[in-house]
Structures are given as structure tokens and as C-alpha cells.
Amino acid sequence: MNPTIHDVAKQANVSISTVSRVFNNPDSVGKEMRERVLQVIEELGYAPNPFASGLRDNRSMVIVAMIPDIRNSYYAEMLSGIEEVALSKRYNVIICNTIQNEERFLEYVKYFVKKKVDGLIFASTEITEFYKKNFDALNIPVVLASTEGRAWDLPSVRVDDVQASYDATTFLINNGHQEIGFISGPSHLLVPNVQRYEGYRKAMQDHQVPVSEQHVVYAEMTFDAGYEAMSRLYAKMPHLTAVYAASDAMAIGAMKFLHEQGLEVPRHVSVMGFDNLELSRMISPGLTTVAQNIYEIGKSAGELLFQGIENRDQDLQSVTIAHEIIVRGTVRNRRLKSDSER
Amino acid sequence: MNPTIHDVAKQANVSISTVSRVFNNPDSVGKEMRERVLQVIEELGYAPNPFASGLRDNRSMVIVAMIPDIRNSYYAEMLSGIEEVALSKRYNVIICNTIQNEERFLEYVKYFVKKKVDGLIFASTEITEFYKKNFDALNIPVVLASTEGRAWDLPSVRVDDVQASYDATTFLINNGHQEIGFISGPSHLLVPNVQRYEGYRKAMQDHQVPVSEQHVVYAEMTFDAGYEAMSRLYAKMPHLTAVYAASDAMAIGAMKFLHEQGLEVPRHVSVMGFDNLELSRMISPGLTTVAQNIYEIGKSAGELLFQGIENRDQDLQSVTIAHEIIVRGTVRNRRLKSDSER
DNA sequence: CAGCGCTCAGAAAACGTTTTCTTGCTGAGA
DNA sequence: TCTCAGCAAGAAAACGTTTTCTGAGCGCTG
Numbered sequence: 001m002n003p004t005i006h007d008v009a010k011q012a013n014v015s016i017s018t019v020s021r022v023f024n025n026p027d028s029v030g031k032e033m034r035e036r037v038l039q040v041i042e043e044l045g046y047a048p049n050p051f052a053s054g055l056r057d058n059r060s061m062v063i064v065a066m067i068p069d070i071r072n073s074y075y076a077e078m079l080s081g082i083e084e085v086a087l088s089k090r091y092n093v094i095i096c097n098t099i100q101n102e103e104r105f106l107e108y109v110k111y112f113v114k115k116k117v118d119g120l121i122f123a124s125t126e127i128t129e130f131y132k133k134n135f136d137a138l139n140i141p142v143v144l145a146s147t148e149g150r151a152w153d154l155p156s157v158r159v160d161d162v163q164a165s166y167d168a169t170t171f172l173i174n175n176g177h178q179e180i181g182f183i184s185g186p187s188h189l190l191v192p193n194v195q196r197y198e199g200y201r202k203a204m205q206d207h208q209v210p211v212s213e214q215h216v217v218y219a220e221m222t223f224d225a226g227y228e229a230m231s232r233l234y235a236k237m238p239h240l241t242a243v244y245a246a247s248d249a250m251a252i253g254a255m256k257f258l259h260e261q262g263l264e265v266p267r268h269v270s271v272m273g274f275d276n277l278e279l280s281r282m283i284s285p286g287l288t289t290v291a292q293n294i295y296e297i298g299k300s301a302g303e304l305l306f307q308g309i310e311n312r313d314q315d316l317q318s319v320t321i322a323h324e325i326i327v328r329g330t331v332r333n334r335r336l337k338s339d340s341e342r
Numbered sequence: 343m344n345p346t347i348h349d350v351a352k353q354a355n356v357s358i359s360t361v362s363r364v365f366n367n368p369d370s371v372g373k374e375m376r377e378r379v380l381q382v383i384e385e386l387g388y389a390p391n392p393f394a395s396g397l398r399d400n401r402s403m404v405i406v407a408m409i410p411d412i413r414n415s416y417y418a419e420m421l422s423g424i425e426e427v428a429l430s431k432r433y434n435v436i437i438c439n440t441i442q443n444e445e446r447f448l449e450y451v452k453y454f455v456k457k458k459v460d461g462l463i464f465a466s467t468e469i470t471e472f473y474k475k476n477f478d479a480l481n482i483p484v485v486l487a488s489t490e491g492r493a494w495d496l497p498s499v500r501v502d503d504v505q506a507s508y509d510a511t512t513f514l515i516n517n518g519h520q521e522i523g524f525i526s527g528p529s530h531l532l533v534p535n536v537q538r539y540e541g542y543r544k545a546m547q548d549h550q551v552p553v554s555e556q557h558v559v560y561a562e563m564t565f566d567a568g569y570e571a572m573s574r575l576y577a578k579m580p581h582l583t584a585v586y587a588a589s590d591a592m593a594i595g596a597m598k599f600l601h602e603q604g605l606e607v608p609r610h611v612s613v614m615g616f617d618n619l620e621l622s623r624m625i626s627p628g629l630t631t632v633a634q635n636i637y638e639i640g641k642s643a644g645e646l647l648f649q650g651i652e653n654r655d656q657d658l659q660s661v662t663i664a665h666e667i668i669v670r671g672t673v674r675n676r677r678l679k680s681d682s683e684r
Numbered sequence: 685c686a687g688c689g690c691t692c693a694g695a696a697a698a699c700g701t702t703t704t705c706t707t708g709c710t711g712a713g714a
Numbered sequence: 715t716c717t718c719a720g721c722a723a724g725a726a727a728a729c730g731t732t733t734t735c736t737g738a739g740c741g742c743t744g
Contacts, residue, residue: 002455004730015694020732030692050457051402052730055393055699062436070425071620076418083412083439087449092436092457094404097425107429113344115392115434223624252624259626278413279621282565282594284601346700357724362702372722394700397729 003044012040023048054116063119063305064112066096066105073277074294075123078145081298082121089306091118098124109134119305121145126190127152141308143316145301146292148191155308155316157301159292161192164323165199168244168272168290171325173207176334177242177270180204181233183254185221185246196246196274219250226253234261241270241334248273248280248289255283255330266332276326285329297321345386354382365390396458405461405647406454408438408447415619416636417465420487423640424463431648433460440466451476461647463487468532469494483650485658487643488634490533497650497658499643501634503534506665507541510586510614510632513667515549518676519584519612522546523575525596527563527588538588538616561592568595576603583612583676590615590622590631597625597672608674618668627671639663 009016014033021029022037029037040046054060065082067075079095086093094117096108105124112120120138122131123145132152135142144156172180182200185193197216204211214236219229226245230253233243243258245251251273255265263269265285273280276291300319308316351358356375363371364379371379382388396402407424409417421437428435436459438450447466454462462480464473465487474494477484486498514522524542527535539558546553556578561571568587572595575585585600587593593615597607605611607627615622618633642661650658 005732006730016731017694017696017733018692021693024732028692033693047455048732049397049730051393051397051400052699053732055391055397055701055729056731056733057699058393060393069422070412070418071415071422073413073415073418076413076415079437080411080413080439083437090453092453094434094436095421095425097422110389111432111434113389249624256624256626279624282591282598282621283625284598347702348700358701359703359724359726360722363723366702370722375723390702391700394729395702397699397731398701398703399729 002049003046004049005046008037008040008044008046011044012037058116060116060118061090062092062094062115062117063121063302063309064094064096064108064117066098066108066120066122066124068098068100068124070095070097073279074275077278077294078123078298078301081295081300082145082302083298085299085302085306091306100125102130105131106134109138112138119143119309121301121305123147123301127154141305141312141316143301143305143308145297146192146294149318155304155318157297157304157319157321158192159297159321159323161195162199162202164274164290164292165196165246166203167199167323167325168274169200169203170207171288172242172244172270172272172331173203173209175242175270175331178209179237179240180209180215180242180244181237181240182216183226183229183233183243183245183250184216184218185250187218193246200244221247221250223249223253223256226250227257228253230254230257234258242272242331243269244272244274246274248275248277248287251287251289251330252279252283255287266330270331272331280326281328288328288331289326291324291326293321293323344391345388347388347390350379350382350386350388353386354379400458402458402460403432404434404436404457404459405463405644405651406436406438406450406459408440408450408462408464408466410440410442410466412437412439415621416617419620419636420465420640420643423637423642424487424644425640427641427644427648433648442467444472447473448476451480454480454482461485461651463643463647465489465643469496483647483654483658485643485647485650487639488534488636491660497646497660499639499646499661499663500534501639501663501665503537504541504544506616506632506634507538507588508545509541509665509667510616511542511545512549513630514584514586514612514614514673515545515551517584517612517673520551521579521582522551522557522584522586523579523582524558525568525571525575525585525587525592526558526560527592529560531563535588542586563589563592565591565595565598568592569599570595572596572599576600584614584673585611586614586616588616590617590619590629593629593631593672594621594625597629608672612673614673622668623670630670630673631668633666633668635663635665 005016005019008019018029019037022034065079070076083093098105119141121143142154144154146158149156184197201211217229217233219225243254245254251271255271258265258269265271273287273289276289280287280289304316347358347361350361360371361379364376407421425435440447461483463485484496486496488500491498526539543553559571559575561567585596587596593613597613600607600611607613615629615631618631622629622631646658
């Protein structure tokens with residue numbers, strides 16, 4: 001078995017209180033004693049038993065990351081950022097695939113109450129009163145990642161979706177496109193779809209490009225749904241020159257549909273995505289898209305959470321992460337004559 | 343604060359021993375008492391404090407999944423399977439991005455000794471004596487996922503790489519290909535690369551197709567490395583009609599190179615991958631590949647681990663997961679005349 | 685020189701379980 | 715009727731910390 005604080009105390013000929021103090025508040029113990037204890041600790045390879053400390057002061061050194069699906073590389077990337085900062089703080093991360101499922105969520109929450117996790121990063125879905133109530137009951141710091149929290153007074157880390165979407169749309173307009181269709185996420189998922197829709201619409205209007213519900217279709221934010229959504233959009237807008245999809249997965253699904261219709265990207269139709277997933281650069285041509293620095297979102301969320309853990313009554317400030325247009329090969333510049341003649 | 347076992351005991355007018363027994367060994371307590379206690383438990387929403395139980399019997403109800411990189415969808419998928427069975431056993435999973443880094447590995451291992459995790463699933467790299475020694479020191483059940491363990495007497499869950507690779511190569515041969523290049527993973531990573539190489543070579547030989555080192559290039563198993571490896575392979579084998587890559591990421595990288603060279607897939611060159619990543623079906627044309635049921639690997643590894651946790655001295659039997667050829671659009675059948683005339 | 689306060693270290697309580705040991709009671713067999 | 719076995723429930727110890735309380739020793743001040 002591992003050495004305990006008693007073993008160290010006996011070996012160093014001090015009391016266990018002294019050993020504990022050496023660990024937690026070294027300045028409060030005299031130099032010679034401290035050094036003797038330190039040496040024995042080293043010698044025996046002593047480390048405090050986390051169960052005992054946990055029992056004593058209800059800290060588990062564990063945080064929880066709640067995400068919809070770890071198989072989605074967006075969340076995997078985010079998790080990677082969270083994990084990085086947790087490791088540096090000597091915390092562990094436990095992951096929860098909520099699968100957008102309230103029952104499963106509850107299952108986990110019930111669990112955390114017992115486990116006394118020290119903090120929670122939530123990246124799953126729209127926050128409803130249901131979630132908010134459960135968070136409150138948990139009574140630990142909560143940080144939202146890539147989802148909205150202002151209405152519920154929860155700190156969040158995310159990109160400015162309105163602005164990012166505005167920039168993406170403007171990019172298409174600046175490349176000479178006017179007939180720009182928009183594949184939105186499902187409208188019932190408020191975040192981030194309202195924001196991305198708003199950014200798209202605002203950009204169109206600001207540049208005097210006509211826009212209406214005729215330009216928009218709604219779908220789940222997946223590859224398959226994007227494929228299917230593109231067929232609907234194409235039926236509504238047979239003359240579109242560009243498609244802007246609210247996620248890369250949808251954009252790539254849309255590209256597959258266009259490809260099957262014999263429409264070349266970007267010669268006949270330009271495509272713009274959102275997310276900058278790893279795979280966006282793997283396809284040919286590479287997908288032009290809006291990059292969220294997802295890793296950074298995870299990292300910031302982690303840092304924010306630890307702020308809250310280390311200083312329980314501090315108010316946490318939401319953070320906005322910068323976005324960036326990544327230009328690859330799926331948008332054609334219609335303003336270049338040579339290009340349009342190709 | 344949460345109700346304790348004492349609260350329950352007082353409320354139900356029994357001793358705490360009885361309450362504990364109701365939880366852990368219900369049959370040993372009389373019916374009426376049991377029911378009274380059960381009711382109070384329900385009423386108060388009591389649940390045992392895991393620190394206290396952990397302190398008492400050194401069980402954490404936590405298992406660890408060690409993987410190279412959660413951002414790699416292969417491992418994300420595997421993790422998803424692990425997580426599923428852990429949840430059903432009411433265990434938590436903590437993840438460790440080892441990043442193929444021994445120092446980082448040690449950092450984690452040191453941690454687990456303290457945390458007293460109950461089991462470990464290792465999916466990182468080739469097992470060396472270094473790892474094996476650390477596993478032994480941990481003194482908990484260890485299961486290997488998608489890596490080899492026989493030499494070290496560790497149970498593993500994986501596909502039969504030799505057979506799978508044999509099948510993939512045979513598929514290409516049966517489609518009329520003879521000049522088949524092979525993009526292997528780096529030779530220093532023995533598993534699974536020796537096996538896949540062996541399967542390829544064996545299939546070629548069994549079908550009387552000439553094969554030599556001229557047909558093979560080595561690269562890291564990533565998209566970028568696959569791109570670069572394809573350029574080397576193409577230089578060595580300008581007349582190849584098919585490429586078989588030991589991972590989908592490499593295969594897709596290779597496709598990008600071919601595309602840039604003006605070579606169409608599958609018209610000029612056929613491509614076959616290995617893994618069946620999510621993104622393999624997203625590209626156009628869809629990648630023909632060998633499917634590992636990765637989720638199943640994770641799930642089986644989890645189940646095997648829990649066998650070991652629940653029965654410590656049982657010998658765990660390694661498990662082989664079935665593989666399958668997924669036919670999509672990147673392999674042309676050269677035996678069909680109409681096809682070759684297109 | 686006496687008394688006061690301050691510093692540093694030890695004693696002990698508390699955290700919430702699980703499980704062994706003990707005890708009291710019931711029922712059966714002699 | 716007495717004794718012994720068996721069973722059900724309670725008492726108590728143990729797991730390893732952290733922290734508050736206590737007390738000893740010492741230096742400074744009046």
C-alpha cells in the first residue's frame with residue numbers, strides 16, 4: 001500500500017499536522033523541520049490520498065465536460081483544449097456524451113452531485129430553464145462553450161456568430177455573388193442559428209442584395225442533412241451562384257449534391273462553410289470557410305472555469321474568441337473576367 | 343449539504359449499519375426494516391458519498407482511457423464506445439491525451455496511482471517494456487485497444503490486421519489491378535503496420551502478382567504525410583493503377599495529390615483506404631475502404647476491462663473484431679470492358 | 685523581574701462510509 | 715425446561731486527510 005501521512009510523520013519524527021502543513025502551507029513550519037519532512041516525503045514517495053482530502057473538504061480535482069457527441073470533431077477539438085488546461089492545473093476531465101438527451105443529462109447530473117465535481121463546462125445545446133435549474137442545484141462554477149448564456153446569467157466562451165456570419169456573407173458578395181443561398185441549422189436550435197442567420201441577412205441588406213425566406217433552407221447540421229438541404233435549396237433557387245452553409249459538415253454535404261448534379265465547385269457554384277473542421281482542408285477543392293479557433297474556445301472555457309473554481313464568488317466574464325475567413329478553393333471570384341470565362 | 347447515512351438512519355430509526363446493508367446487501371436485512379429504510383432513502387434523496395466509500399475500500403469508480411489524440415476521429419469513435427459501457431456500469435471515464443509522449447504518459451500514470459483508478463484502456467502506441475513496467479506498477483486491470491499485446495501478456499481488442507489487409511489487397515486484384523502501390527504507416531510503429539504490410543504482401547504473392555520494396559512507401563498515418571507519400575510512390579511507380587493506403591487519412595491525402603496531378607480517381611487510379619472514418623463517405627467519390635468497427639472495439643475493450651475489474655484474478659481473453667470491405671466509388675473494375683472504355 | 689503576547693508544533697475532531705465484532709433474541713432439539 | 719445454534723441489528727473501528735484548538739517556550743516590555 002502507499003505510504004500515508006502517518007508513515008511520513010513517524011519517519012521524520014514529527015506529528016502528522018506538521019506533515020500536512022508542509023504540504024499545504026509550507027511557510028508556517030520552521031525551516032529545519034520542513035526540510036526534514038520534505039526529505040522523507042521524497043524518500044517514501046508520499047502523496048496525499050485524494051479520497052481522504054476529498055472527504056475532508058469536498059473537492060474532487062475533477063471537472064466535467066458535457067458535450068453532445070465526442071465523435072463530432074468540433075467537440076473533440078474543444079475537448080482537447082479543455083484537457084490541456086486541466087492537465088496543467090492537475091485536474092482530471094471526465095467527459096459526458098449527452099447525445100442531446102435530457103434523460104441522459106439527468107443521469108449524469110445526479111452522478112455529479114455525488115461525485116462532487118469541482119466545475120462544469122457545458123457545450124451541448126441551447127440552455128433551457130431545465131438545464132439552468134439543474135446547474136443551480138449543482139452549486140459549482142459552470143461555463144458555457146459555444147452556446148449562449150446571457151439570458152440565464154451564465155458565462156460563456158464563443159465567437160461572435162453574427163459578425164462571423166456577416167463577414168462570410170460579405171466575402172461572397174465581394175467576390176461578385178448576388179444569388180446567395182443560405183443553409184441554416186434547424187431554426188428551433190436558437191444558438192447559434194439565429195445569430196448566423198442574422199449575420200447573413202444583415203450583410204445582404206447592407207450591400208443592397210435582395211434577400212428573403214426564398215433564399216434559406218433549414219436542416220440539421222450534419223453531412224446528410226446538408227446534402228438533402230441542398231436539393232431543396234436548388235429547387236428554390238435554380239440560378240444561385242453561391243451557397244453559404246452554417247456548418248462545414250452541411251457545406252460538404254451540399255457539395256456532394258452539387259457534384260452529383262454535374263455542377264462543379266467552384267466553377268458553377270461557390271460554397272462557403274463555417275467551422276473549419278479538419279476535414280475541410282482534406283477535400284478537393286479545399287473548403288473556404290469561417291474558422292473558429294475551437295481549441296482556443298476549449299482552452300478559454302477551461303481557464304475561465306478555473307478562475308471560478310479558485311475564487312468562488314468572483315463573477316466570470318464571458319469571452320469572445322476571434323474568427324477568421326479561411327480562403328481555400330470553393331469560392332470563385334466572379335469579378336475577375338478571366339475567371340468567369342474559364 | 344447532502345443527506346448522510348446518519349440522517350437516513352435517524353429518520354428511519356435504525357442504525358447506520360442497517361442503512362449501509364440495505365444498500366450493499368439487501369437480503370441480509372429484514373423485510374419491514376428494509377422497506378422503511380428504502381422509503382427514507384427515497385424521501386431524502388440519499389446517495390453514498392463516493393469519497394467516503396473510496397477512502398474505505400479504495401475504489402474510485404473511474405476508469406482511464408489513454409489515447410494519442412482525441413482530435414483523431416478514430417480515437418474519438420473508440421472513446422465513444424468505451425464511454426457507453428462505462429455509463430451503463432455507472433463508472434466515469436477520464437481521458438488522457440498522451441500525444442505519443444512518454445513524459446506526458448508518466449505524468450498521468452503518477453496521477454493514477456494516487457487517484458486509484460480502477461482500470462485502464464490503452465490505445466496509444468506500440469507497447470514497449472517501459473509501458474509494460476508502468477502498467478504492472480499500477481496494479482490494475484489493463485486492456486489494449488487496437489494495439490498488440492501478446493508479447494507482453496496483455497489482453498487486447500483489435501481487428502485481424504493481416505487478414506483485413508489481405509482482403510483489401512485481394513479486392514483490388516479481383517478488380518483487375520496488378521500494379522498496386524502500398525502506402526504503409528511508419529515502420530517504427532510496428533503495430534499495426536507490420537501486419538498490414540504482411541497482409542498486402544501475402545495477397546500479392548498468393549495471386550501471383552509481382553511485389554517488391556519498389557511498391558511500398560512509408561509515411562506517418564496522416565493526411566499531409568499521405569499526400570507527400572503519394573508523390574514518392576508515383577515517382578517510383580508511374581504506371582500504377584491502384585493505391586492501397588494503410589489509413590483513410592493517408593488515402594485521402596493521396597487522392598489530393600492525384601487530383602492535383604490531373605489524375606482522376608477512380609478513372610486513372612483506384613484508391614483503397616483502411617479505417618472507414620466518418621469523412622470517408624463525405625468526399626466525392628466516396629472512399630472504398632476496410633471498415634473497422636471502431637465503436638465496437640471501444641465497447642468490447644470496455645466490457646473486457648470490467649470483466650477484469652469485477653473479477654480481479656480472471657485471465658482476460660483477447661478479442662478480435664470483424665472487419666468488412668466498404669465499397670464506395672474509388673476503385674474501378676478493370677475487368678469490365680464498358681468501364682475501362684469510359 | 686514578572687507578565688503578556690506571539691510563534692510553532694502537536695492533539696484531536698471531523699468528514700461518511702463499510703465491515704467486523706458483539707449482543708440479544710428466537711426457536712429447535714435434547 | 716434448559717441449552718445451543720442461528721439470525722438480525724447495533725456498536726465501533728478504520729480508512730487518511732485538514733484544520734481548529736491547545737499549549738509550550740521564548741522574547742519583549744513595563
